[in-house]
Amino acid sequence: MSSVRIEEIKSKFERFAAHTHIRGLGVRNGRVEFSADGFVGQVEAREAAYMVVKMIRAGKFAGKGVLIVGPPGTGKTALAVGIARELGEDTPFVAISGGEIYSAEMKKTEFLMRALRKAIGIRVREWRKVYEGEVRSLDIRYDRHPYNPYMQIPRGATIKLRTRDEEKTLRIPPEITAQLIELGVEEGDVIMIDEETGRVIVEGRGESGEQYDVRTRAKIEVPKGPVYKEKEITRFFTLxxxxxxxxxxxGLLSAALFGFVEETKEIPEEVRREADNFVKKTIDEGKGELIPGILFIDDAHLLDIESFAYLSRAMESEMAPILILATNRGMARIRGTDIESPHGIPRDMLDRLIIIKTNPYNEKEIEEIIKIKAAEEGIKLSDDALGALTKIGLESSLRYAIQLLVPAYIKARDDGRDAVTQKDVEYARRLFASLKDSVEYVKQYEELFLK
Incomplete structure (x- = not known):
């Protein structure tokens, strides 16, 4: 029985992205649909975002950036992810919060430089030894999380791959198993596993794989030849x-010469110049392709004047990603100054940004989003439960309504019901307070709280 060797792997505790359901901006034949690609509503904002995509593709976006403004929970991050998806599957997408630059164990400018370079990729073509075939069976084994007894983590899997000429059963280590889960691999998918790095690529659905309305993958032919083979593939790196x-x-050179490993908080500038030269050489030789991605900074109002100045200069760089900022602030003080400015962003920076507005969801949109979220969680809602959750979403917030889905489902299941009812929703609401409820609670007992 074959086994897969791993050298470079992701951390097994890496957090999976929260917006993996976003597959694009929901554009069909040049028009934005009300509900498509994981989006519901925000049609005007998505139209604006799609125009940004077209400007980027046309090479008319140099030196510019995007600012997405709107109330909390109106899809600002999803909009940025949608732009990245429209630009291409391999488009790097790096998301940070403006407040992160102050908690990092390095200078703010170094933190931002790393984020910028993570958002610029290079696609390199080379020959690799891989396992490739259609998934005939997949058995995943789980263990308790070592630090959280209420969570499970994959400890390995057994997978059967077949081509037109061969079938093999492989033992898969936890690192690759985590990728299979994250990518939603199932029977009928055609996948490829790099033997050296353990990277998993989903190529499509095999001829025998059933097609679904959600997360549809392109139908492809089952590969020919052996499962284990040498194949020219494309690898992706960031700067x-x-x-x-x-x-x-x-660092390893220092260890060999002086008996210690050099630890630096910053990557030296000469190292970055060497990396840039390597990238340019690879591209000039026709072996690689540069892929500018997206650096998304949420809570942009938390950045200070120094950070804005640095980002402004970086936008003019020869190798710069697309900068997308997001904020839910109105007039706010620019951090590090006494100056108030729209969204807490310097006006000279605002002049360089294309601003996209997101609006609060209406009743129809909230209802549709709740139905989609319930379907994703495998939760069946009665009509009265859906109505109650929609009302909560309007009166409190959409996020709060969605947070009540799982506890309401658990209550229904404990009581022996297949579908969540309005009583289950009301029960969950009594247990967990909304933001408005919390504010009222603080006001009521303000004198009892510690100052």
């Missing part, structure tokens, strides 16, 4: 990956 590799080599 930061290359920076880190070169810096690590420098």
């Amino acid at each position: 930061h990956d290359i920076d880190t590799a070169l810096a690590r080599q420098r």
Whole structure:
């Protein structure tokens, strides 16, 4: 029985993205649909975002950025993800919060530089040894999380792959198993596993694979030849990956010469120049392609004046990603100054940003989103439960309504019901307070709280 060897792997505790259901901006034949690609509503905002995509594709977006403004929970992050998806599957997408730059154990400018370079990719073509075939069976084994007894983590899997000429059963380690789960691999998918790195690529659905309305994958032919083979594939790196590799080599050299490993909080500028030269050489030789991605900074009002100045200069760089900022603030003080400005962003920076507005969801949109979220969780809602949750979404917030889905479902299941009823929703609401409820509670007992 064959086994897969791993050298470079992701951390098994890496958090999966919260917006993996977003597959694009919901554009069909040049028009934005009300509900498509994981989106519901926000049609005007998505139309504006799609125009940004077209400007980027036309090469008319140099030196510009995007600012998405709107109340909390109106899909600002999803909009940024949608732009990245429209630009291409391999488009790098790096999301950070404006407040992160103050908690990092490095200078603010170094933190931002790393984020910028993580958002720039290079696609390299090379020959690799891989396992490729249609998934005939997949058996995943789980263990308790070592730090959280209420969670499970994959400890491995057994997968059967077949081509037109061969079938193999493989034992898969936890790192690859986590990728299979994250990618939603199931029987009938055609996948490829890099033997050296363990990277999993989903190529499509095999001829025998059943098609579904949700998360549809393109039908492809089952590969020919052996399952284990040498194949020309495309590998993807970010500039930061290359920076880190070169810096690590420098550290290992120090260890060999002086008996210690050099630890630096910052990557030296000469290392980044070497990385840039490597990228340019790879592209000039026709072996690679540069892919500018997206750096998304949420809570942009938390950035200070120094950070805005740095980002403004970075936008003019030869190798710069698309910068997308988001905020839910109106007039706010620019951090590090006494100046108030729209959204807490300097006016000279605002002049360089295309601003997209998101609006609060209406009743129809909230109802549709709740139905989609319930379907994703495998929760059946009665009509009265859906109505109650929609009303809660209007009166409190959509996020709060969605948070009540699972506890209401557990209550219904404990009581022996297949579908969530209005009583289950009301029960969950009594247990968990909304933001408005919490504010009222604080006001009521303000004198009892510690100052």
